[in-house]
Amino acid sequence: MIDFRDFTYKELENYIIKINEPKFRAKQIFQWIHKGVNSFDDIININKGLKEKLKNEGYICNMVIEEKYTSNIDGTTKYIMRLKDENFIECVLMKYTFGNTICISTQVGCSMGCSFCASTIGGKIRNLTAGEMFGQVLTLQNDIKEKISNVVLMGTGEPFDNYENVIKFLNIINDPNGINIGMRHITISTCGLVPQIKMLADLNLQITLAISLHAPNDEIRKKIMPIANRYSMEELLDACKYYIKRTNRRITFEYALINEINDSEENALELSKKLKGMLCHVNLIPLNKVDEREFIKPDMDKVNIFKNILLKNGIETTVRREMGSDINAACGQLRRRFIQKNK
Ligand code: SAH
Numbered sequence: 001m002i003d004f005r006d007f008t009y010k011e012l013e014n015y016i017i018k019i020n021e022p023k024f025r026a027k028q029i030f031q032w033i034h035k036g037v038n039s040f041d042d043i044i045n046i047n048k049g050l051k052e053k054l055k056n057e058g059y060i061c062n063m064v065i066e067e068k069y070t071s072n073i074d075g076t077t078k079y080i081m082r083l084k085d086e087n088f089i090e091c092v093l094m095k096y097t098f099g100n101t102i103c104i105s106t107q108v109g110c111s112m113g114c115s116f117c118a119s120t121i122g123g124k125i126r127n128l129t130a131g132e133m134f135g136q137v138l139t140l141q142n143d144i145k146e147k148i149s150n151v152v153l154m155g156t157g158e159p160f161d162n163y164e165n166v167i168k169f170l171n172i173i174n175d176p177n178g179i180n181i182g183m184r185h186i187t188i189s190t191c192g193l194v195p196q197i198k199m200l201a202d203l204n205l206q207i208t209l210a211i212s213l214h215a216p217n218d219e220i221r222k223k224i225m226p227i228a229n230r231y232s233m234e235e236l237l238d239a240c241k242y243y244i245k246r247t248n249r250r251i252t253f254e255y256a257l258i259n260e261i262n263d264s265e266e267n268a269l270e271l272s273k274k275l276k277g278m279l280c281h282v283n284l285i286p287l288n289k290v291d292e293r294e295f296i297k298p299d300m301d302k303v304n305i306f307k308n309i310l311l312k313n314g315i316e317t318t319v320r321r322e323m324g325s326d327i328n329a330a331c332g333q334l335r336r337r338f339i340q341k342n343k
Pocket of ligand 1: 116154156189191212288289290
């Protein structure tokens with residue numbers, strides 16, 4: 001069966017031509033899908049015959065909300081979605097003053113193995129399709145009856161380990177015939193797959209690239225991120241410089257502060273030296289405690305000392321505001337709880 005949310009505009013046009021329907025039908029159907037309809041019956045400007053034909057070949061709705069939790073602190077809502085094959089994924093809605101932001105998953109599970117992250121504990125089950133990434137956006141929009149204006153690919157999974165589907169998803173949501181989310185409103189976060197960073201740079205898409213750096217050198221990085229064994233920090237930072245050169249976009253470096261692992265003054269100084277002169281911004285994230293892991297976050301004094309060292313050295317730095325701390329919002333934790341509870 002065909003997932004109609006997985007079609008780019010061009011692909012849908014080709015499909016409509018293939019089934020001997022007039023080309024303008026593609027635009028109608030595409031627009032309705034992007035308005036969030038869940039069934040062909042809800043498309044009012046196509047005839048019954050065509051609806052039946054489409055129903056025999058595929059579906060529009062590719063997931064349902066299984067559970068949702070809203071934070072009492074800041075209104076952040078975490079969703080568990082059930083996919084057609086009974087896999088579960090999570091995504092998060094964050095309400096900011098500049099608009100509604102969705103954090104989507106790109107894979108069911110993750111194979112990157114970062115030692116502080118809950119998403120990777122059960123390994124990777126499969127890649128999500130572009131349609132399933134888009135489905136998360138549409139399902140949330142339908143649920144809150146408001147538009148989503150920003151998309152961050154920072155949920156479960158490594159986007160660059162699912163590169164083709166991710167790029168297709170960007171093309172779907174950026175299409176002027178559809179929900180048309182501007183590239184500047186999209187952020188991709190990666191643990192640092194160097195070849196894909198360069199490939200993305202060559203597409204020159206104007207999206208924001210966020211790199212999960214989490215360490216000032218290879219020695220510490222290797223202890224917490226297996227990907228550091230594949231690409232050195234030098235190669236990674238070179239790829240980042242290439243991205244900046246090609247796109248002229250500022251890169252965000254994410255740095256989860258972990259007590260006694262990467263949070264010393266010396267670490268801050270070393271990081272400052274490595275990033276000096278780059279068009280970048282550091283986002284410090286005090287670690288979210290994951291039950292299965294022994295790591296904890298440093299106290300706020302240490303976080304501030306770290307931040308001030310970077311600032312003093314001319315590196316733009318912010319500390320990430322913790323969202324939804326009362327609802328297991330950290331990276332894959334909710335999905336894990338959910339799967340364990342329903343075993
Ligand atoms: N695989 C991608 C995107 C998903 S993770 C990546 O690695 O960037 C999104 C961000 O949350 C990453 O920076 C990740 O390192 C971070 N993260 C994972 N677990 C965390 C935890 N327990 N506390 C704080 N940040 C965490």
